[in-house]
Amino acid sequence: MRFVARQPKEGINVSDTHPLVEAGTLVVGLTAIFVIIAVVLIFMVEVVLYFVSAEDEAKLFDGWLPEDLVTVSYTDERLLETQALVDRLVLHWPDAPYEFRVEIDDSEQANAMALPGGLVIVTQGLLDEVESENELAFVLGHELGHFKNRDHVRALGRGVVLSIFFAALTGNDVAGIGIKSADLTLRSFSRRQEARADDFGLQVVNSEYGHVNEAWHLFERWGGKDDSIIDLVKYLSTHPDSGDRAATMKRHAEEKGWQSDGEITPLSW
Ligand SMILES: [Zn+2]
Numbered sequence: 001m002r003f004v005a006r007q008p009k010e011g012i013n014v015s016d017t018h019p020l021v022e023a024g025t026l027v028v029g030l031t032a033i034f035v036i037i038a039v040v041l042i043f044m045v046e047v048v049l050y051f052v053s054a055e056d057e058a059k060l061f062d063g064w065l066p067e068d069l070v071t072v073s074y075t076d077e078r079l080l081e082t083q084a085l086v087d088r089l090v091l092h093w094p095d096a097p098y099e100f101r102v103e104i105d106d107s108e109q110a111n112a113m114a115l116p117g118g119l120v121i122v123t124q125g126l127l128d129e130v131e132s133e134n135e136l137a138f139v140l141g142h143e144l145g146h147f148k149n150r151d152h153v154r155a156l157g158r159g160v161v162l163s164i165f166f167a168a169l170t171g172n173d174v175a176g177i178g179i180k181s182a183d184l185t186l187r188s189f190s191r192r193q194e195a196r197a198d199d200f201g202l203q204v205v206n207s208e209y210g211h212v213n214e215a216w217h218l219f220e221r222w223g224g225k226d227d228s229i230i231d232l233v234k235y236l237s238t239h240p241d242s243g244d245r246a247a248t249m250k251r252h253a254e255e256k257g258w259q260s261d262g263e264i265t266p267l268s269w
Pocket of ligand 1: 142146197
């Protein structure tokens, strides 16, 4: 039998499916894969939390700093005083498994963060905004609440997932996970975690000063001030609405019977 070479039929390499449908399938497929990876990673963080105690975490992250954090001099007066305030507040959490370290991030955006190993970061912007020690103590107490509930580790896990996702989208390398993921950690705290951290922050402030006067004053100011809108929006993207938050705290303090008037402690700066 003689072999007769024939031309292949036209279009055998062309799919019958419409290109848009194929593109859609690809996007849906990739999204599904990402969602699965994200869920698995978040689940793994829960497993890690179960097996790695806060004490182990403190040891593991001893002396750790995010690479892209721009810190101030270790003799900075506001740094020393904020550290001293954290040390005093922690006395009201006797079995705290962390040795809390404070660092000031040289950023104008008012914010505070809880990072693994007991690292508390406050921004220059926040220290510029607070008008009394009581206001600052509440923000710090709130961060201590995140450590107590270990929200910071959960959120960091989510931050890493999001960094990988952004890296996949933008092609940037993932090696520089530092303050960017730290920033994302706050964004991914849920409202419920925020409310619990607020409750703890108030409790700490009440123990320290014997009242909760001015504890949420910062949020009242932010809730009603138009010229702080940029800061406000930035802050709101990571934390609950300032107005709601102040009202919720007021209610919580009333329920607990915490005194809402009392002497305000001024800041030294
Ligand atoms: Zn928070």
